[in-house]
Amino acid sequence: MDRIRIVGGERLTGTIPISGAKNAALPLMIASLLTRETLVLRNVPRLADVTLLGRILGNHGVDITVVGKKVGQATTDGQTFKLKSAEIVDTTAPYEMVSRMRASFWVLAPLLARCGEAKVSLPGGCAIGTRPVDLHLTTLEALGASIELEGGYVIAKAPKGLTGARVSLSKVSVGATHNALMAAVLARGDTLIENAAREPEVADVAICLKKMGAKIGGIGSATLEVEGVGHLHGAEHTVLPDRIETGTYAMAAAMTGGDVLLQNTRAELLESALDLLRSSGVEIEETPSGLRVARNGGGLRPVAVDTEPFPGFPTDLQAQLIALMCMAQGTSTVRETIFENRFMHVQELARLGARIDLRGDTAMVTGVQGLAGAQVMATDLRASVSLIIAGLAAKGETMIGRVYHLDRGFERIEDKLRQCGAHIERLSG
Known part of the structure; x- marks a missing residue:
């Protein structure tokens, strides 16, 4: 099993290219089930979850072609996928696949919308909370599905097709919004999705879907208006930059007192996180090619924040922020409101x-003069990268085990950090 070895104490300086957003790429790939024609996706990140979802979609009959590199294209450029599901050959998503990645559960809506039936295993994914699927199911029932x-399987049927309706989500859920949206675009009549997730990946x-012929209003707001259409066609789309990767590398630069250009990303994707970093003493400058993040060596100021749905501070940056605040001059308060079991990184830090x-849903982080390298173990994707951030600043050697979690959400992280001066390497076996 791979491990990552870090010798801390080096400032990060240089350029880090930001990859396409995993949390947009996965549902965009799933959207290919909604049309017989080819969907071309550009800037797809090279991640284990992308590969796994490709196998799951192949099980349904989706042909996926990865377009080769073009002249002058850098290794850091995202992949281009061509996805075509001319015929759905199987409407069952089996346990052995869905249990390995929660997002694959989202095939439920497009299979149901296009074929009138779907049988999908209850999902798996990181062990960071129960994350029930009730919202997904009540949404589909509102659109006429049984x-x-x-x-252990969800069996959904709508032999005469889905019918537009008013769908009011009882809580903000990215996954339920994706499922509602992909079901509604092929439903008869109009659908109103209220309390929809506003995350940039949902908007993407x-x-x-609009490029594919869907009729959707209110994009980026909490109310989505969908006018169902009879079919969708092919389209070309570029996956937006990964805001979680952006925030992670921004915190890594701040942790080491570095100066880094985060290339190919946009500030509006994570304004709340950037504002919080600025309040802690980090310099952030928007440039034509991305974001410049620097800390001039002054001490970090403590912060107080709650995780919230977009546009609030994202739960997917909570572990990284706690790692950063370990070096602040004072006590920070970080309250987790999204998932009930997302502090597993604390004991490793x-x-x-x-x-x-830890006090219930709140972590009180008191800054220390310095961290010391040790042997630690990753428990989930975001916990893994929080340990890397801490290890970059720790004195001596940090060895991180179970880093396979990283490959699910961060493309070539050790290469990107090493190019900015970090002493980091992956050890096999």
């Missing part, structure tokens, strides 16, 4: 010398 749970999917007091 739903049964049998043997909606923009792509403590092995590096962090002082963190």
